[in-house]
Amino acid sequence: MNQKTYDPCPAHRVAFLGLGVMGYPMAGHLARAGHQVTVFNRTAKKAEQWVEEYGGKRAATPREAAAGAQVVFSCVGNDDDLRSVVLGADGAFAGMAADAVLVDNTTASAAVARELHVAARAKGLHFVDAPVSGGQAGAVNGALTVMCGGDAAAFERARPVAMAFAKAVTLVGASGAGQLAKMVNQLCIAGLAQGLAEGIAFGQAAGLDMKLVLQVIGKGAAQSWQMDNRGSTMVDDKFDFGFAVDWMRKDLGLCLDEARRNGAALPVAALVDQFYGDLQAQGGGRWDTSSLIRRVRRR
Secondary structure (H helix, E strand, C coil), X not given: CCCCCCCCCCCCEEEEECCCCCHHHHHHHHHHCCCEEEEECCCHHHHHHHHHHHCCEECCCHHHHXXXXXXXXXXXXXXXXXXXXXXXXXXXXXXXXCCCEEEECCCCCHHHHHHHHHHHHHCCXXXXXXXXXXXXXXXXXXXXXXXXXXXXXXXXXXXXXXXXXXXXEEEXXXXXXXXXXXXXXXXXXXXXXXXXXXXHHHHHHCCCCHHHHHHHHCCCCCCCHHHHHHHHHHHCCCCCCCCEHHHHHHHHHHHHHHHHHHCCCCHHHHHHHHHHHHHHHCCCCCCEHHHHHHHHCCC
């Protein structure tokens, strides 16, 4: 983890639920920023490892982790995982004190965000959907972009704490809006990644020095985060890092489901989702999303 400089923020009692590749460093930044952090993870050994590295405490259930916390963060896999750590007798809502805020950093559906927002209000609690962008590197470096949906007052209470692992934390609308904004993010990435794959494969087929070409066009209108951070590794055919194809398919599935509800047309996203399915069939579920080039590169 880098030596991030943390914005001044009074110490809070915080819980963090889910110590995956994103949650582990995010919770670490909260601890390094001076917050009192209690963690929960389904695999207890991971929680023990986190405590050894950062201090704080670990709890056996989400309910125990959330007890006494002013802000509870969650970062798990999908809608069902989120419900499992928030609802029920051992869920976070059962342990949270009145008026506490749960900030969910999972990439999930807008529907589950609204469902949990309603459930929280019924218990005198607050829920903010707050998916993140920036990938594992952003989590490790404390430089994530966080897009939030929910009530303004709850957001303002949570924002200074979340800045421990972020470079920007923004309220984009009512409950569910954070998840919808993350869907826009993933839709844009999918199209960019496919366009970059086709461009690089075309240039290689034409015999161009593509690393040089990327340096040139990266100073013009074609420039993007994907080009800057994935172009060179796509040329080198390296994909054993980054945001996995499996995760992107999950996210695009959320986008396509939402589009069926709101009537939006997503022809490119639907096509790229199929392309990612081809990569999964090739055993590439854990490859970085830039591996789309393997479908189009001339052998």
